[in-house]
Amino acid sequence: MHKHHSALGLATTLRPVQPVTLIRPHAARRAARFFVEKFPGRSMYAVKANPSPDLLQILWDSGITHYDVASIAEVRLVAKTLPAATLCFMHPVKAEEAIEEAYFQHGVRTFSLDSLDELEKIVRATREAQDLTLCVRLRVSSDLSKLSLASKFGCSATEAKALLQATRQAADSLGICFHVGSQAMSPDAYAQAMERVRLAIVEASVLVDVIDVGGGFPSLYPDMEPPALEHYFRTIHRAFEDLPISYSAELWCEPGRALCAEYSSLLVRVERRRGDELYINDGAYGALFDAAHLGWRFPVKLLREGASKAEETEYSFYGPTCDDLDHMAGPFVLPADVQAGDYIEIGMLGAYGSAMRTAFNGFGTEQVAMVDDEPMATLYSGALELASNVVRLDEVRRRLRR
Numbered sequence: 001m002h003k004h005h006s007a008l009g010l011a012t013t014l015r016p017v018q019p020v021t022l023i024r025p026h027a028a029r030r031a032a033r034f035f036v037e038k039f040p041g042r043s044m045y046a047v048k049a050n051p052s053p054d055l056l057q058i059l060w061d062s063g064i065t066h067y068d069v070a071s072i073a074e075v076r077l078v079a080k081t082l083p084a085a086t087l088c089f090m091h092p093v094k095a096e097e098a099i100e101e102a103y104f105q106h107g108v109r110t111f112s113l114d115s116l117d118e119l120e121k122i123v124r125a126t127r128e129a130q131d132l133t134l135c136v137r138l139r140v141s142s143d144l145s146k147l148s149l150a151s152k153f154g155c156s157a158t159e160a161k162a163l164l165q166a167t168r169q170a171a172d173s174l175g176i177c178f179h180v181g182s183q184a185m186s187p188d189a190y191a192q193a194m195e196r197v198r199l200a201i202v203e204a205s206v207l208v209d210v211i212d213v214g215g216g217f218p219s220l221y222p223d224m225e226p227p228a229l230e231h232y233f234r235t236i237h238r239a240f241e242d243l244p245i246s247y248s249a250e251l252w253c254e255p256g257r258a259l260c261a262e263y264s265s266l267l268v269r270v271e272r273r274r275g276d277e278l279y280i281n282d283g284a285y286g287a288l289f290d291a292a293h294l295g296w297r298f299p300v301k302l303l304r305e306g307a308s309k310a311e312e313t314e315y316s317f318y319g320p321t322c323d324d325l326d327h328m329a330g331p332f333v334l335p336a337d338v339q340a341g342d343y344i345e346i347g348m349l350g351a352y353g354s355a356m357r358t359a360f361n362g363f364g365t366e367q368v369a370m371v372d373d374e375p376m377a378t379l380y381s382g383a384l385e386l387a388s389n390v391v392r393l394d395e396v397r398r399r400l401r402r
């Protein structure tokens with residue numbers, strides 16, 4: 001892979017015809033080390049946010065040992081890329097064959113579920129295995145998050161009691177998990193969810209060994225500036241300590257977005273300007289699904305030799321396919337003199353960017369280049385002057401527990 005000093009240097013010297021994913025390994029490393037050092041428990045990476053093997057390797061090298069996988073293809077991918085990694089199959093509705101393969105061929109021992117049907121399926125597929133960690137997923141509110149995950153999965157408060165009791169019987173280790181929705185804009189989202197967890201445990205009177213607070217940790221986007229992640233960690237830790245659970249209970253989280261949003265951005269070329277609409281060479285069927293379908297605003301930057309002195313103006317984008325839906329409303333703020341042939345960097349696309357790319361209409365190619373300048377925004381600046389010999393918090397806990 002080609003390595004370049006900066007996005008600007010790459011754009012101006014190579015003038016690529018195809019969109020280029022610009023990856024920043026140092027940004028992913030920094031995010032991973034932040035979670036490994038500061039989250040008061042175990043951080044497992046939610047692979048769906050960005051399943052690139054390069055990224056998986058970077059996270060592994062930075063101390064992320066556990067991976068939240070949701071399909072048999074993700075199980076196989078991580079098992080092949082990182083043979084020593086621990087995989088947790090956290091999709092509450094799985095194919096029985098997928099559970100069987102995960103358990104018997106890839107050593108997966110942790111599964112999530114939100115129904116008695118799924119519990120029976122897991123018990124059957126693993127032939128009544130005695131070494132399972134089973135996490136019951138509770139439905140919690142997504143009200144404080146930008147992207148809801150509240151309707152599809154999770155058992156209700158009334159279903160939780162029977163399901164927790166039945167799962168306790170089948171599990172070697174019983175967990176409770178939830179997901180507050182993606183891009184949670186307040187730590188209160190976790191505090192509220194933990195209250196639901198507390199009620200469910202009291203109701204069911206079961207011994208719980210794992211509390212998994214899921215994903216939802218935010219990144220930085222225009223008009224979405226969350227509090228520092230340390231606040232989230234503190235809120236979660238406090239709520240965890242208050243739960244009526246076993247002394248040796250473990251705390252887990254499953255960050256996707258927060259671990260990889262800063263890892264990559266996208267370099268696109270303007271093919272045409274029509275008023276304040278820019279026709280660019282990637283879009284809704286490429287890495288900009290969220291920009292098109294969720295109206296997500298990503299930061300943008302004009303990459304031109306000699307900065308533009310024009311005032312700023314608000315643009316919308318059209319992607320390259322022939323489809324009207326291939327439209328990103330933005331607004332994206334750029335200098336008023338943008339024209340065809342200009343290059344634009346669209347930032348913070350490491351999470352749910354390349355992962356969503358399709359080949360629709362012949363526009364699926366993806367070039368990748370490495371750059372070592374800073375991402376367009378970071379939640380992790382200055383937070384980490386860590387010597388490589390610093391002992392990890394989870395290591396300390398593990399030693400204490402022995």
Ligand SMILES: *Cc1c(COP(=O)(O)O)cnc(C)c1O
Nearest residue numbers: 046182215216217254255256257
């Ligand atoms: C998508 C997902 C995650 C990651 O969510 P982010 O908002 O990207 O942190 C974690 N856990 C589960 C079960 C998920 O479905």
